[in-house]
Amino acid sequence: xxxxxxxxxxxxxxxxxLCYAYQDHFCRQDKGVEMKVRARACIRCxxxxxxNPNDPLNQILIKKFEKMHIGHVLITIDVDEIKGIxxxxxxxxxxxxxx
Numbered sequence: 001x002x003x004x005x006x007x008x009x010x011x012x013x014x015x016x017x018l019c020y021a022y023q024d025h026f027c028r029q030d031k032g033v034e035m036k037v038r039a040r041a042c043i044r045c046x047x048x049x050x051x052n053p054n055d056p057l058n059q060i061l062i063k064k065f066e067k068m069h070i071g072h073v074l075i076t077i078d079v080d081e082i083k084g085i086x087x088x089x090x091x092x093x094x095x096x097x098x099x
Contacts, residue, residue, distance in 0.1 A: 037051075037078070037080075038051045038078060039077060039078070040074060040076055041075050042073070043075060046085065047065075047086060047087055048079070048088060049062055050079060
């Protein structure tokens with residue numbers, strides 16, 4: 001049974017990794033019109049998570065991100081405005097989802 005649990009955790013991790021690998025593709029193009037990539041950002045921790053409204057897994061990750069930063073000031077902002085200043089919070093949120 002523990003082998004099955006380990007396989008499930010690995011599959012979940014691979015799905016999350018693939019989600020981030022293709023997230024830029026889904027956010028940037030919509031019928032030839034350039035779209036701005038938006039993010040949910042924590043001002044206190046200087047971390048952000050990209051928003052992809054068409055991806056249900058991303059919505060789960062955003063909710064986990066918001067729970068991890070409860071009590072902090074969270075904003076929704078264009079990624080271009082915070083890139084280089086804030087860090088992407090992939091790894092900590094992925095770990096929270098997998099557990």
